[in-house]
């Protein structure tokens with residue numbers, strides 16, 4: 001299963017009834033062609049291109065015109081993926097499932113994926129929308145994980161957090177959902193699926209999910225800390241008076257919470273160490289660090305709800321970092337499993353660390369980073385918080401009886 005570029009031996013994708021199939025809007029304007037297997041009554045004239053070195057699509061085969069088209073909400077299936085062998089001029093389908101699909105983040109994200117912004121032009125993508133009861137009504141989404149067997153990416157944007165809910169309650173209630181979904185993934189998903197957990201507390205939710213999915217490599221699970229990296233880059237760019245793209249090598253260490261550590265020691269501006277460009281080291285240690293740590297909460301205070309558009313942008317960045325080679329010398333942050341990490345961080349937790357990818361969906365941890373006392377001390381604090389969260393969900397990870405002794409002064413970004 002999964003996308004060709006991740007697994008060349010992947011099985012042929014097949015289409016389940018609740019999937020919505022999109023062709024990237026950014027297909028070139030070339031000639032029209034019809035697709036084999038498309039019902040005569042609904043045969044869509046879909047733009048497609050055939051490059052000189054590609055195989056021309058053979059003549060259209062028709063199927064029983066009486067058979068009904070698959071329609072879901074306003075979308076009808078017009079591209080029969082069973083004909084995939086015959087449409088060799090097309091890239092292989094990428095399957096993406098989004099859970100919490102009727103929520104704010106997904107509302108931005110789904111259109112980015114469907115437009116071709118994430119996986120590029122000429123790339124067919126199939127979106128599977130998963131959700132709670134509410135989203136079944138809103139989107140005709142699918143509440144079941146059973147048909148996730150052919151996904152390349154699974155994005156969890158679930159939020160059952162209610163007013164006045166304590167952090168420990170959230171860990172438990174949200175954690176139960178992730179335990180359940182981890183089990184479902186374990187039963188049906190491809191071993192190559194890449195899972196990005198967005199719903200908070202995302203590091204520990206990712207841990208619960210991966211612990212309940214032992215058939216899937218723990219390495220394939222990510223907790224989204226890319227939003228924090230983007231926020232850190234933005235603050236550094238503003239301070240240095242440079243464009244955002246001049247800032248590189250920014251690591252967010254640890255938890256997606258107010259203990260996270262935006263690393264200015266290893267970060268660079270225009271290729272130079274940040275500390276050489278930003279001489280105000282007090283600003284780096286105090287203002288910059290706190291601003292990034294508490295940005296989520298500041299936004300909730302101003303806007304009344306958590307960041308959705310910028311989160312969806314950062315999910316796009318996170319996916320693109322896995323499917324395109326990391327630029328030479330640079331890296332990106334992701335919350336990943338700590339087993340085998342070269343930094344001495346306790347194993348068995350999901351911790352944001354610097355990663356590089358060859359663009360094949362996989363990643364390696366970056367070895368050549370430096371530490372000083374300030375960085376080590378901060379990393380120890382966020383590590384302690386994640387270990388406490390882990391103890392708090394031991395009943396959900398199969399590690400015994402939960403003991404919840406969360407440090408009082410640490411919070412989710414939105415908990416200020």
Ligand SMILES: NC(=O)C1=CN([C@@H]2O[C@H](COP(=O)(O)OP(=O)(O)OC[C@H]3O[C@@H](n4cnc5c(N)ncnc54)[C@H](O)[C@@H]3O)[C@@H](O)[C@H]2O)C=CC1
Pocket residue numbers: 099100101102103104105106130131132133134135157158159160161177197198199200202224225226227228256306307308311414
């Ligand atoms: N990691 C990060 O950088 C960030 C994480 N977040 C987190 O992302 C999550 C989602 O945020 P929004 O989209 O703004 O929330 P939202 O409340 O707008 O949407 C969440 C969706 O999840 C659905 N849902 C609830 N329980 C479910 C279940 N058991 N199965 C499937 N779907 C379920 C709800 O019906 C809703 O449609 C929150 O937990 C939020 O704290 C938000 C911003 C940044």
Ligand SMILES: O=C([O-])CC(=O)C(=O)O
Pocket residue numbers: 200227295296297299306307412413414415
């Ligand atoms: O707590 C929240 O939902 C908001 C959040 O993660 C962020 O903006 O970083």
